[in-house]
Amino acid sequence: MSDYLHNSIEYLKGVGPQRAALLNKELGVFTYQDLLQHYPFRYEDRTKFYSIKEIVDEMPYVQLKGIIKKKELVGTGLKKRLTAYLEDGSGNVELVWFQGINWVNDKVKTGVEYVVFGKPTRFGSKFSIAHPEIDIAAATQTKSQNLRPVYPLTEKLKSKHIDNKVVSRLQEEVLKSVGDHIIETLPPKLLQKYALIYKREALFNIHFPKNHELLAKAQQRIKFEELFFLQLKLLRLKHVRKVSYKGQVFNDSTLLTDFYKNHLPFDLTDAQKRVIKEIYADMKSGKQMNRLLQGDVGSGKTIVGFICMLLAIGSGAQCALMAPTEILAQQHFTGLQRYAAKMNLSIDILTGSTKKSDRKAIHDKLLTGELKILVGTHALLEDVVQFKNLGLAVIDEQHRFGVAQRSKLWKKNEAVMPHVLVMTATPIPRTLAMTLYGDLDISTIDQLPAGRKPIKTVHRYDSHRLQVNQFLREQIALGRQVYVVYPLIEESEKLDLKHLMDGYESMARAFPDVALSIVHGQMKAADKEYEMQRFKKGETKIMVATTVIEVGVDVPNASVMVIENAERFGLSQLHQLRGRVGRGAEQSFCILMSNYKLSQDSKVRINTMVQTNNGFEIAETDLKLRGPGDLTGTQQSGVLDLSLADLSKDQILLQQAREAAISILDTDPELVKTENECIKTQIAVVKKSGLSWSKIS
Ligand code: ADP
Ligand code: MG
Numbered sequence: 001m002s003d004y005l006h007n008s009i010e011y012l013k014g015v016g017p018q019r020a021a022l023l024n025k026e027l028g029v030f031t032y033q034d035l036l037q038h039y040p041f042r043y044e045d046r047t048k049f050y051s052i053k054e055i056v057d058e059m060p061y062v063q064l065k066g067i068i069k070k071k072e073l074v075g076t077g078l079k080k081r082l083t084a085y086l087e088d089g090s091g092n093v094e095l096v097w098f099q100g101i102n103w104v105n106d107k108v109k110t111g112v113e114y115v116v117f118g119k120p121t122r123f124g125s126k127f128s129i130a131h132p133e134i135d136i137a138a139a140t141q142t143k144s145q146n147l148r149p150v151y152p153l154t155e156k157l158k159s160k161h162i163d164n165k166v167v168s169r170l171q172e173e174v175l176k177s178v179g180d181h182i183i184e185t186l187p188p189k190l191l192q193k194y195a196l197i198y199k200r201e202a203l204f205n206i207h208f209p210k211n212h213e214l215l216a217k218a219q220q221r222i223k224f225e226e227l228f229f230l231q232l233k234l235l236r237l238k239h240v241r242k243v244s245y246k247g248q249v250f251n252d253s254t255l256l257t258d259f260y261k262n263h264l265p266f267d268l269t270d271a272q273k274r275v276i277k278e279i280y281a282d283m284k285s286g287k288q289m290n291r292l293l294q295g296d297v298g299s300g301k302t303i304v305g306f307i308c309m310l311l312a313i314g315s316g317a318q319c320a321l322m323a324p325t326e327i328l329a330q331q332h333f334t335g336l337q338r339y340a341a342k343m344n345l346s347i348d349i350l351t352g353s354t355k356k357s358d359r360k361a362i363h364d365k366l367l368t369g370e371l372k373i374l375v376g377t378h379a380l381l382e383d384v385v386q387f388k389n390l391g392l393a394v395i396d397e398q399h400r401f402g403v404a405q406r407s408k409l410w411k412k413n414e415a416v417m418p419h420v421l422v423m424t425a426t427p428i429p430r431t432l433a434m435t436l437y438g439d440l441d442i443s444t445i446d447q448l449p450a451g452r453k454p455i456k457t458v459h460r461y462d463s464h465r466l467q468v469n470q471f472l473r474e475q476i477a478l479g480r481q482v483y484v485v486y487p488l489i490e491e492s493e494k495l496d497l498k499h500l501m502d503g504y505e506s507m508a509r510a511f512p513d514v515a516l517s518i519v520h521g522q523m524k525a526a527d528k529e530y531e532m533q534r535f536k537k538g539e540t541k542i543m544v545a546t547t548v549i550e551v552g553v554d555v556p557n558a559s560v561m562v563i564e565n566a567e568r569f570g571l572s573q574l575h576q577l578r579g580r581v582g583r584g585a586e587q588s589f590c591i592l593m594s595n596y597k598l599s600q601d602s603k604v605r606i607n608t609m610v611q612t613n614n615g616f617e618i619a620e621t622d623l624k625l626r627g628p629g630d631l632t633g634t635q636q637s638g639v640l641d642l643s644l645a646d647l648s649k650d651q652i653l654l655q656q657a658r659e660a661a662i663s664i665l666d667t668d669p670e671l672v673k674t675e676n677e678c679i680k681t682q683i684a685v686v687k688k689s690g691l692s693w694s695k696i697s
Contacts, residue, residue: 004181005033040149053090094128113137185682223645227657234438247288255314271447289419295445296615297579317391350376427615556584566592567602571622
């Protein structure tokens with residue numbers, strides 16, 4: 001990008017050192033270019049004028065035209081305010097300022113016609129507008145800008161009189177002399193294929209849209225560009241990895257054949273077989289595998305992980321499985337131990353609570369290569385944990401781990417990076433997966449094991465508790481077990497715990513002859529484990545718990561999930577919780593409890609749960625409700641640094657941008673063609689400006 005756009009904002013007419021410092025600090029705007037990329041987040045249509053008598057309660061912003069008849073300073077000290085009365089022939093309305101009073105008092109003159117814009121509020125029989133925007137009517141007529149941009153601004157900026165109008169004026173200032181300094185970043189072919197306008201035109205129209213149509217074009221162009229360069233980055237990263245990162249070749253299938261022939265506990269689903277094939281192909285390829293294994297809760301990812309381990313172990317390597325919590329690690333260990341024992345493979349577990357003496361033994365056995373499978377938590381990542389030859393690292397429930405941790409695992413084998421298989425039970429809509437995990441290959445288990453009955457989900461109000469309890473009693477009499485889950489929100493941990501304890505006590509009263517378990521985050525790991533085991537063995541029939549049981553816990557005989565205060569849970573969390581049942585042969589149920597007061601979003605969430613069991617559909621709805629940032633957690637936010645595009649709304653554009661990036665890289669991977677020079681230049685610019693190209697690697 002040209003030097004002009006790299007000028008410091010300080011030197012722009014109307015800025016100066018003080019305002020520059022504010023813009024730096026509040027908006028991260030340092031240069032002309034930063035300013036141009038500070039896009040409006042909405043536009044106000046200023047074509048319509050209201051007459052004052054049309055003002056009613058609950059109106060959004062209105063635009064009025066009238067004469068200031070009178071103004072006065074009222075009150076003293078902190079209560080001091082400036083009041084002006086605007087009349088338009090149909091009535092009058094009060095305008096009030098509490099801040100910057102002297103400045104406004106100087107500016108606003110009686111007897112002059114003004115255009116006023118603001119939100120009316122009722123005081124008794126009168127309406128009043130606080131801190132309206134106000135312009136001399138004659139001046140606004142010459143400026144025929146009807147779609148006025150509204151910029152993201154902070155309170156601090158507003159209090160220093162840097163408002164939309166000021167930002168607009170600064171944009172105008174930059175654009176006035178920008179001339180040819182805005183360099184096109186997309187090749188003509190792409191512009192043509194996707195009917196995109198030039199960057200220069202887009203920047204003008206995003207700040208000063210001539211009409212709705214041009215605004216839409218401008219937004220589309222800028223969003224496309226953002227998404228295109230993001231996809232390009234991800235695809236290149238993947239490409240680089242594929243070309244340069246070697247992987248061990250695993251192709252000894254003796255162990256595998258033995259397992260398939262003699263120990264496989266059930267027939268694999270076609271989907272499981274397909275993903276195993278995909279993973280094997282990677283592990284035989286000589287390139288390092290980085291693959292995401294997606295599959296709805298209960299689709300049987302664990303055994304897929306184990307079968308892949310067999311190929312690695314059979315070929316002389318070791319394997320690790322990392323889970324996000326101690327309970328989950330323990331459960332994976334117990335599950336895998338069953339299979340490993342049959343195969344005579346040594347397996348162990350390492351977590352935060354592993355005893356020092358046991359640790360030492362594990363470290364030693366890892367180094368000699370005697371230990372084949374190590375299951376654990378983050379504890380696996382510690383530097384003291386060294387393998388003789390780590391060949392495959394499986395990470396369960398990726399959404400709890402960041403990319404940084406993934407790369408820490410790579411370093412556990414200095415000679416050749418281990419293959420990495422990331423398993424997630426949070427299905428992600430395709431478009432988002434393409435972006436978040438754009439650097440991973442994706443395998444999907446889109447089928448549940450045969451014989452599973454879909455879980456029946458209902459919504460019940462708290463007032464129906466007696467009927468619900470009666471239903472639970474019947475299920476328990478049939479030999480089933482029940483989860484009752486309470487929400488846990490970190491800010492109010494104490495309250496939640498009380499809530500949980502109250503719930504436990506009322507369950508104990510309602511079910512005096514039934515054995516209950518309780519598990520929550522503040523219990524010691526050993527106590528939690530003890531209670532979990534009791535429930536697993538069927539010694540207790542009801543498990544009252546917080547969301548600690550959210551992920552992965554597997555008790556096939558538990559067939560009823562009651563979720564208290566269901567309105568307080570997010571959709572993906574509800575789906576995860578529901579996935580704890582429906583694992584055995586019996587008909588399972590999920591009962592969502594709530595009171596009558598539900599927000600619009602809560603209603604949508606609960607209805608979605610009642611209507612579908614499909615994790616992908618649920619993920620789509622979740623994305624629409626929450627937006628992508630929330631869905632994925634802050635750890636991934638580096639990838640989602642999008643200023644205008646919105647992954648939940650711009651899915652078609654994202655698809656096009658990805659398609660475009662693929663076609664460019666297919667025909668010109670090193671971007672050496674003249675027509676693609678603009679892309680290369682832009683990548684260099686982004687790199688230089690610190691929007692780190694490698695942030696996500
Ligand atoms: P998730 O994908 O949620 O991690 P799990 O691996 O925990 O699912 O599997 C859920 C349950 O289904 C386990 O009890 C597992 O033994 C069982 N399971 C897995 N695959 C099959 C299959 N092909 N047929 C029958 N049961 C299976
Ligand atoms: Mg699992």
